[in-house]
């Protein structure tokens with residue numbers, strides 16, 4: 540039985556197979572409409588989410604399965620003091636697969652060790668968010684036709700943004716990727732990541748101003764400042780509008796640059812950018828459903 544805790548749990552060959560399956564689902568949705576008849580997905584969300592939870596639920600429903608679960612710690616027995624290990628043992632009796640989001644790093648991993656059904660990490664604290672990474676990679680691969688030879692800018696909260704950490708760990712396995720980290724001093728990319736890039740000889744630079752690097756980017760991954768991980772409200776208020784991508788900044792970019800964002804957006808992308816053909820963040824949401832459908836089929840070992 541397999542779980543998904545980090546994007547590295549799949550080899551690049553396995554990812555390739557998963558993305559081919561996702562594209563086939565995109566092109567032939569009817570073919571997959573009953574693959575999970577009678578199967579249940581449990582969504583155990585101890586931290587708020589709209590996109591990820593609903594995306595998992597839509598994915599399972601599109602496959603003919605059904606969904607049970609809870610959407611906050613307050614509405615589960617966690618509020619009575621139940622451990623994640625006990626919760627997953629119980630969920631294993633009710634469902635065939637579980638997607639778990641938790642504010643504590645490593646909680647889904649603890650659950651996986653006690654589970655008799657596949658567990659998917661749907662985001663653990665500031666650590667990892669592998670299904671967002673599957674979504675991001677599928678979007679890039681589908682819209683650009685490749686996952687190598689890119690200069691990618693990651694902008695915003697690079698310190699707390701788990702989607703950023705997961706995406707970097709996945710992209711370093713592809714050829715000729717260089718990273719441009721764009722953040723205020725306080726939200727710089729963690730040192731363990733830059734150390735790893737140095738060891739692997741992967742080019743990267745760190746800058747504060749988005750404008751100065753815009754012309755060289757093939758992909759721009761915008762992120763929101765992660766308010767819930769701040770200890771100090773004043774710091775959040777000072778940093779939250781540090782970057783605002785608008786039409787003027789987009790005019791500095793390549794004609795075929797893609798703008799990605801895991802969403803939710805706060806102010807970091809002005810709505811005037813939404814109509815720009817390079818804005819891919821809403822198409823990315825749709826790819827998230829295909830990626831999760833492909834993942835559910837893969838982990839449940841359902842062949843179509």
Ligand code: NCD
Nearest residue numbers: 590591662702763801802803
């Ligand atoms: C991201 C997350 O939860 O980390 N959202 C998502 O899953 N699409 C990004 C974010 O909340 O900023």
